Amino acid sequence: MTTLPTSVGTSESTLGAAGTTPAAPRGRRRRRGPNASQWTAAAFATPLLVYLVLFYAYPLWRNIDLSVHDYNIRAFVQGNAEYVGFENFAEVFASSTFPTALWNTVAFTFVSIAFQFAIGLALAVFFRSSFRLSNVLRALFLVPWLLPLIVSASTWAWMLSSENGIINSVIGAFGIGQINWLTSPDTALIAVTIANVWLGIPFNLVILYSGLQNIPGEVYEASSLDGAGAWRQFRSITLPLLRPVSAITILLGLIYTLKVVDVIWIMTTGGPGDASTTFAVWSYREAFGTGQPDFSPAAAVGNILILVALVFGFLHLQLQRRQEASS
């Protein structure tokens, strides 16, 4: 153990020989109290703190500023937008898009997570006992998660296209007529949800799989000695012992799904009409999706999303604390 630090240290001490004189008082100062070491800690954290203020706090503050003013493109450049208080929020809540977007967000999120989690868990259990090629196959499952979203989304858009899509061709072989997946208001949300489920399976699989690895094998051996079958083992061992990891997986899934813009925008642009518009897509469309940017209501919708993020942030913290307490 000691060989590693000394071998690193000796090469450094020759280099830093000239620096020993100033280093000695520095060491003495550190011993004087917690203050000096706090300064060191703060110095190392400074880049991050500056970064967070400039590139997180400032843009977020600008976003709140946008939502309480009446900004258009000209006011944007000149910076003389009129203060309107909560008018933009009132406008958003009264908008006919609001109930649709709310329902779509809830349905898209809930259905996506239910399927991602169920399929991810089933696959994780399947891959738990290793078999020939299991590691290679499990690695291949990561591919959808690593591809740029625009790649996956445009591939799904082409697969689901009405006349030339492979999906319609396959279900046509079973006697089902053409479905206008992306252009019919009845199916647009289903279509983007299918693509999003596919995107989320790898994430769920990987996390739940590593959660399963932490369950000791003896527990399963003991229960099979007691005559428990596979289903019984799943219900009485896997599910309860996996609960903390499952909770975090679902929460991270929620956060990710609420943020989704790319997939929906590329496949349907939230349409037809508002048929597949979620809050995040709505915000994007108001600000950047049309010829006439309407930043203020877009920022208002965005601020609602931030509030939701804060709530989930607290939830995440609670879950993590509980997990740490239990382990």
Add this chain to the structure above:
Amino acid sequence: MTSTRPWWKTALGVLFTALMLFPVYWMVNVSLTQTKDLRASPPHWFPWEPTFEGYERVFAQQMPALGTSLIVGLGCVLLTIVVAAPAGYALAQLNLRGGKTLNFLLLVAQMIPAVVMSMGFYAIYVRLGLLNTVGGLIVADSTIAVPFGVLLYTAFMSGIPRELLQAARVDGAGPWRTFISVVVPVSRNSTVTVALFAFLWAWSDFIFASTLNRNGDLIPITLGIYNYIGNNTTQWNAIMATAVVASVPAAVLLVLAQRFVAAGVTAGAVKD
């Protein structure tokens, strides 16, 4: 041993993987299909007469976009590591006051939708004239990776034995020396994971690119694909060829750095 590893599981696993990867296969298949066969019914399941028209077009038109994405990705990696590694050290080993609050802020930061950030950045960049610049895009893209990077570094650096750092101090190394010559080399694996994800996220980013860099001379490859979809909806072989080329980094990383990928996905969700 073979009796505990039944062949039917392998067969089933191959089937599941094939189903899962079908869209990826389809992307490659369409990218090689001749234009006249794109609208064939039923669609061609296999590119019997492959064409490379699509790829020729990619290399003729999209090279600047690929270069831009590469620069943005590398810039994002650099910025993320420079900000995240020292902060991780401060949080993990130096008992930074307010560290818990900072951790919470980073968690919340990860949850803020990119579309919200993009509006804020847009408002700032309009004034500063940073719209449509590569630098502006690098900064915006790095906001996806920095909180993740800090949390990952903190988790790893907490595990560095105190004796190792004390030994460096005994040898006369100050905090900065200790950081550069002990902490950073020991945390090499974390750096690889952070770099990998920072690159991949910047490379894949669509939201910041489409909002902050939409009229730039140098557009990244994701916008290249997006503009393609908007402009000629008939040339899906060319669109899919671009998509295949844009997927190359992901494929390379999966082959070369699979264990780092898995480490990054589970970071923050599962305690080892």
